[in-house]
Each structure stands twice: as C-alpha cells, then as structure tokens.
Amino acid sequence: MAMKIDTNLCTSCGDCEPECPTDSIKTRKGITKIDAESCTECVGEYTKPKCVELCPIKGCIVQA
Ligand code: SF4
Numbered sequence: 001m002a003m004k005i006d007t008n009l010c011t012s013c014g015d016c017e018p019e020c021p022t023d024s025i026k027t028r029k030g031i032t033k034i035d036a037e038s039c040t041e042c043v044g045e046y047t048k049p050k051c052v053e054l055c056p057i058k059g060c061i062v063q064a
C-alpha cells in the first residue's frame with residue numbers, strides 16, 4: 001500500500017516533500033519519487049494522503 005507520483009505530471013516543485021510523515025518523498029536529479037517501501041498512505045497520521053492534498057496538480061499522485 002503506497003502512493004506513487006506520475007513523473008509526466010510532476011514538476012518537482014517540492015511542495016509535498018516536507019509534509020510526508022514517513023519521509024518517503026525524495027527528489028534526486030530533478031525527479032521526485034515516493035518510496036513504496038515506507039509510504040503508508042498516511043494511515044494513522046491523516047485521514048487522506050497528505051501529499052495528494054498538497055500537490056497542486058490533479059491526478060499527479062495516485063495509488064501505486
Ligand atoms: S501518502 Fe503519506 S506517507 Fe505516503 S508519500 Fe504521501 S505523504 Fe508520505
């Protein structure tokens with residue numbers, strides 16, 4: 001259970017990164033990715049995935 005970022009839509013703006021409770025979002029070489037091993041979909045932290053709420057691009061972050 002994890003979220004993933006559509007790299008065709010993501011602008012690597014960084015808005016989602018600092019708010020991830022599991023520190024699962026990282027940008028390397030200009031590409032922002034979610035670590036599927038550590039992403040919990042924010043269960044136990046928020047009622048909805050925080051990154052989806054923060055991302056300005058609709059449909060950019062979806063269930064993996
Ligand atoms: S769903 Fe939550 S835990 Fe997973 S990457 Fe987004 S903010 Fe982090």
Ligand code: SF4
Pocket residue numbers: 005009010011012013014015016017032054055056057060061
């Ligand atoms: S907030 Fe959205 S567009 Fe910005 S880095 Fe995160 S996934 Fe990419």
